[in-house]
Amino acid sequence: MRNSIRIVALTTCASVFGVVAAQAQSPMQYWHDEWARQQRASVQQDGYPYYQPRGWSADDSYGYAEPGATDPRQQRRGPMPQVHVSNPDFYEYKPDALKTVSLGTICAPKPVAAVPQASPAAETTGAAVADQPAAAPAPDTSTFAQACASAATASVRVLPEVATALTAWYGAHPQFVWSDGNTVSAKALAAAATLAASDKVGLVPADYRVDMPALDGLDDAARQAALVRFDMALSAKTLTYVLDATRGRVDPDRISGYHDLPRKKVDLDAAMAAMAQQPDVAQWLEQRNPDNAQFRALVAELGRLRAAAPQQSVNLSDNIHIAPGRVDLHLGDVLTAIGAAAPALKQTYAKVFANTDVDIYEGDAVAAVKAFQRDRHLKPDGVIGRDTIAALTKHEDNAGKIAKLEIALEELRWLPRRFGDRYVFLNEPAFEVTYFNGTAKPLTMRAVVGRPDAQTYFFVDRIKDIEYNPYWNVPRSIVVNEMLPKLYRDGAYLNDRGYQVLNQRGREIASNSVDWAAFARNTTSVDVRQPPGRSNALGLVKIEFPNKHAIYMHDTNEKAFFTRDMRALSHGCVRLQHPKEMAAALLGKDVGYVAKRIGEGENASERVVGDIPVYLAYFTAWPDQNGAIHYYNDIYARDAHTKTAIEKTEAMRKGS
Numbered sequence: 073m074r075n076s077i078r079i080v081a082l083t084t085c086a087s088v089f090g091v092v093a094a095q096a097q098s099p100m101q102y103w104h105d106e107w108a109r110q111q112r113a114s115v116q117q118d119g120y121p122y123y124q125p126r127g128w129s130a131d132d133s134y135g136y137a138e139p140g141a142t143d144p145r146q147q148r149r150g151p152m153p154q155v156h157v158s159n160p161d162f163y164e165y166k167p168d169a170l171k172t173v174s175l176g177t178i179c180a181p182k183p184v185a186a187v188p189q190a191s192p193a194a195e196t197t198g199a200a201v202a203d204q205p206a207a208a209p210a211p212d213t214s215t216f217a218q219a220c221a222s223a224a225t226a227s228v229r230v231l232p233e234v235a236t237a238l239t240a241w242y243g244a245h246p247q248f249v250w251s252d253g254n255t256v257s258a259k260a261l262a263a264a265a266t267l268a269a270s271d272k273v274g275l276v277p278a279d280y281r282v283d284m285p286a287l288d289g290l291d292d293a294a295r296q297a298a299l300v301r302f303d304m305a306l307s308a309k310t311l312t313y314v315l316d317a318t319r320g321r322v323d324p325d326r327i328s329g330y331h332d333l334p335r336k337k338v339d340l341d342a343a344m345a346a347m348a349q350q351p352d353v354a355q356w357l358e359q360r361n362p363d364n365a366q367f368r369a370l371v372a373e374l375g376r377l378r379a380a381a382p383q384q385s386v387n388l389s390d391n392i393h394i395a396p397g398r399v400d401l402h403l404g405d406v407l408t409a410i411g412a413a414a415p416a417l418k419q420t421y422a423k424v425f426a427n428t429d430v431d432i433y434e435g436d437a438v439a440a441v442k443a444f445q446r447d448r449h450l451k452p453d454g455v456i457g458r459d460t461i462a463a464l465t466k467h468e469d470n471a472g473k474i475a476k477l478e479i480a481l482e483e484l485r486w487l488p489r490r491f492g493d494r495y496v497f498l499n500e501p502a503f504e505v506t507y508f509n510g511t512a513k514p515l516t517m518r519a520v521v522g523r524p525d526a527q528t529y530f531f532v533d534r535i536k537d538i539e540y541n542p543y544w545n546v547p548r549s550i551v552v553n554e555m556l557p558k559l560y561r562d563g564a565y566l567n568d569r570g571y572q573v574l575n576q577r578g579r580e581i582a583s584n585s586v587d588w589a590a591f592a593r594n595t596t597s598v599d600v601r602q603p604p605g606r607s608n609a610l611g612l613v614k615i616e617f618p619n620k621h622a623i624y625m626h627d628t629n630e631k632a633f634f635t636r637d638m639r640a641l642s643h644g645c646v647r648l649q650h651p652k653e654m655a656a657a658l659l660g661k662d663v664g665y666v667a668k669r670i671g672e673g674e675n676a677s678e679r680v681v682g683d684i685p686v687y688l689a690y691f692t693a694w695p696d697q698n699g700a701i702h703y704y705n706d707i708y709a710r711d712a713h714t715k716t717a718i719e720k721t722e723a724m725r726k727g728s
Contacts, residue, residue, distance in 0.1 A: 155556070155592040157549035159526050160329025165717040167322070167724045173235045175304055176224030178242050179217070215253050216246050219296035226301050234311045237340035238304065241348075249348050250306045251299045256284060260302075262354040263310055263347070273361050273371055274481030275316055279725050280309040307344065310357065314343045317360035320485035322717040324530070328710070332531035332621065333486045362489045369695035370484070374477045377470045388465055394456040396438045404428040406456055407437060409464040410444050416700050417443055447702065449637050473703055476693035479714050483691060487532065496535060496658075496686040498625075498646060499694050500528050501704035503639040505625070505648060506697075507657050514697055515657050520628065520639045520647035527708050528644050528688060533617040535684040537677045538655045540669045541604035542614040546571070547622060550643060551600055552592050559588040566600060570607065574599040604675050612670045613651045615658065616677075617686050627651040640707050646688070658684060 220242075230238070250260035267280035282305050285298040319336040350356045361367060388409060394400040407428040411418050418425045421440040430437070433456075441460065442452040448463040468476075491497070493510045500521045507515040522528040526549075546555075558565040563584030566573055573583050575598055590596040602608050611627020621644070628647040633639060648654055656666045658680050669676065692704045692711055706712065 153589050153592050155552055157552045159549070162328040162713050163326055165322070165326055165713070165720055167717070167721040168231055170229045170724060171232050171235045172227050172229050173238070174224065174227045175220060175300065178228075178235075178238050178304060179220030179224065179246065179300075180239075180243055215296060216248055216300070218293070219253070219300040220246070222293055222297035223300045226304075228304055228308045230308045231312060231315065233315065233338070233340055234308055237311055237344055238307055240341055241307070241344040242304070245348070248299065248303055249344075250303050253296055253299060255287065256299070256302065259351075259353050260306055262352075263306060263357060266354045266357045267309055267313055270313065270317075272375060273317070273358075274374060274478045275313070275321070276722060279316070279321075279722070280313050282306045282309050307347075310347060310353075311340050311343060313357060314338060314340065314360050316485075317357070318485065318489075320482050321721045322482065322714065324483075324486050324714075327713050327717055330527050330529050330708070330710075332529055336486075362484050362487075364484075364489070364491055365699065366491075366695055367481070367484055369699040369701060370477055370481055370693065372699075373693075373695075373701040374474065374481070377474050377477070380470055382470075388461050390458060390461060392456060392461050393458075394433050396433055396454050398433050399431050400433060401431055403431050403433050403437070403456075406461075406464070407440070410440065413464055414444050414447055417447075468703055473693065473701075475715070476703055476711065477701070479711050479718075480691045480693040482714065482718065483689070487687060487689070488685075491687065492683075492685055494682065494684055496654075496684060498528075498686070498688045499704075500530075500640075500688070500690045501692050501707050502694060502702065505646065505654070507654060509657065515653060516697075517654065518634045518639065518649040519625075520630075520633050520641050522642050522644035523640050524708055526643045528642075528646060529621045529623060530690045530710075531619065531621070531688055533619050533686050533688075535615065535617050535658055535680050535686050537616040537679055538659060538666075539614040539616060539675070539677045540666075541612060541673060541675045542608065542610045542626070543604060543675060544602040544609045546600040546602065547643070555600075556588060556592055559583070559586075563588065570602065570605070572601050572603060574601065604673075611651065613655050613666065615648075615651070615655060623688070625651070625654070638705075638707070 228238075250263070251257050264282055264284070267282070268277050270277050270280055282302070285302045287295050287298060290298060315338050318338050323335050324331040324333040325335070346356060347353055388402070388405060392400075392402050392406065394403055394406070405428075407424060407430075411425040411428070417440055420443065421436055424436045424440045438454045441456060442454045444463075445452040445454075445460060448460075450459050450463060491508070494508065496505065496507050498505045498519060498521075503519050503521060505517055505519045509515075551559075555565070562568075563586065564582070566583035568583075571583070572580050573586060575581050578599075581598070586598055587596055591598060607629065609628070611629060613627045615625040617624065623645050625646040625648050630641075630647070633641055633647070634649045652663050652666045652670075656663045659666070659678065660681070669678070690708065690710055692706050693701055694704070695701050
């Protein structure tokens with residue numbers, strides 16, 4: 073009877089398996105055979121250890137026997153167990169539920185406490201709070217208490233955190249925040265205007281809508297009861313805005329197992345205190361949003377696209393082919409389409425797009441086309457052919473771009489509101505890594521990220537070490553999913569290809585001494601690693617930021633991958649186009665220093681000095697270093713899941 077076991081993977085990592093296909097062979101078969109060939113060749117080239125198959129001694133389960141000995145465990149035990157180590161998956165998103173709280177509960181008197189001061193450095197509410205004004209004389213609370221009693225049966229539907237903050241604040245400070253007990257204050261009008269304009273920063277004004285109270289013709293008691301209801305409602309909506317602007321509307325870790333972004337803690341007690349005292353509450357609310365250049369660029373692009381005129385459809389023949397210097401009647405249509413698809417180019421090449429009624433393809437027109445090709449990650453040869461036409465006819469319209477911008481603004485709130493002066497940023501859909509170091513010119517390079525079935529996670533960590541001539545510790549998922557069939561047929565498979573197998577004492581043992589069926593079932597444990605060398609999957613240098621996902625950045629022997637447009641090809645780790653340059657920049661050294669350390673041939677690590685965050689992020693709309701927004705394919709289909717989470721959140725909030 074065949075055993076069927078499914079194990080959820082806790083780690084993923086990059087490797088070189090499963091990327092080369094050949095006729096009459098599976099990709100894995102071809103690559104394993106090619107790997108073995110390279111291993112044998114490396115013996116003569118650099119003395120890299122190649123392990124010939126050797127026997128195993130039953131008298132020494134932790135070492136090798138003399139050649140020719142037999143392995144009693146190699147006898148068949150039945151069919152190979154059907155085991156698969158699964159990668160994380162997407163979840164059925166469950167939005168934050170709302171809670172109905174009566175004003176009578178919120179207004180219940182509690183011991184009066186001193187007004188808490190919001191810390192100027194508090195990250196919890198998203199931005200530094202302005203200096204607080206001097207404490208005002210204690211207000212007369214009798215009017216407020218009477219108004220609360222009159223409106224006690226009214227209620228609000230709010231997030232649980234908001235309910236707790238409202239109850240704590242009004243119970244300890246029974247006083248109007250947004251009125252004087254007679255009319256709505258100017259502060260309230262300013263706050264309501266900020267909430268109504270929240271779509272400018274990618275939020276939904278309906279989530280924060282508060283109707284102004286109708287006060288005309290009411291007697292004093294009815295007027296004050298209406299103002300209490302308004303006070304509670306506006307406090308509830310402003311606190312909801314503080315939460316959303318600071319941490320986002322959805323919890324990313326409920327979207328998928330690939331998200332590892334613990335939700336920010338937001339001090340709503342301090343926020344309520346700040347709003348009660350702030351003379352410019354509108355500015356204070358706006359400052360809850362992320363404070364970085366990327367956020368401002370995304371917001372500006374969102375405003376520009378919403379104000380733009382509707383786009384006209386592009387109709388270009390797939391057979392258009394225009395080389396520089398040629399005359400073609402379609403050229404004007406192509407240039408017009410480029411101007412519509414890439415408005416930023418219209419500023420750089422104003423003369424080209426001011427008059428597209430041309431048919432001679434030369435000069436600045438060629439330069440403009442090359443710029444468009446670079447922007448779309450095409451070969452910038454200036455030849456207008458199938459790829460360029462496809463990029464024009466299949467480019468996203470403004471509605472699609474706006475949707476990506478709104479999702480990007482939500483995702484940006486999951487990250488720290490400031491990235492810092494010195495940090496590494498990977499945008500997975502862009503296949504690009506950049507190191508920022510204050511005012512120095514950023515270091516940018518291409519990257520290879522995880523395949524769609526082995527995605528690179530979305531998380532934040534800290535750079536720790538540079539490892540020279542690294543070992544590759546093969547993840548269990550790769551051993552079980554990809555190596556097990558070979559091992560079950562040939563227990564010496566790993567040794568034949570230069571891998572080392574270590575027992576739980578860290579001692580090297582023969583590959584064919586392991587009960588790989590038991591390993592697959594997770595009833596025995598060994599470590600598999602590939603020693604340093606030219607054929608090592610991690611190349612010559614590794615950049616570590618220890619995390620529970622076992623993801624890191626590293627060198628690779630598969631340099632040709634960096635010439636591809638679609639570079640989601642690894643098992644989850646990040647391969648760098650120029651790893652030596654990145655390592656040198658992080659260490660504050662030159663590339664020659666890193667090359668020298670590698671040339672020593674020893675496996676060694678060096679600690680990176682200082683605090684350097686690394687952001688492994690996922691944005692299908694993201695600005696370049698000049699602030700121009702680029703749009704990328706949703707390679708992992710995460711935007712669709714995030715959109716669903718936002719829609720479910722909005723549906724939950726309707727009627728609140």
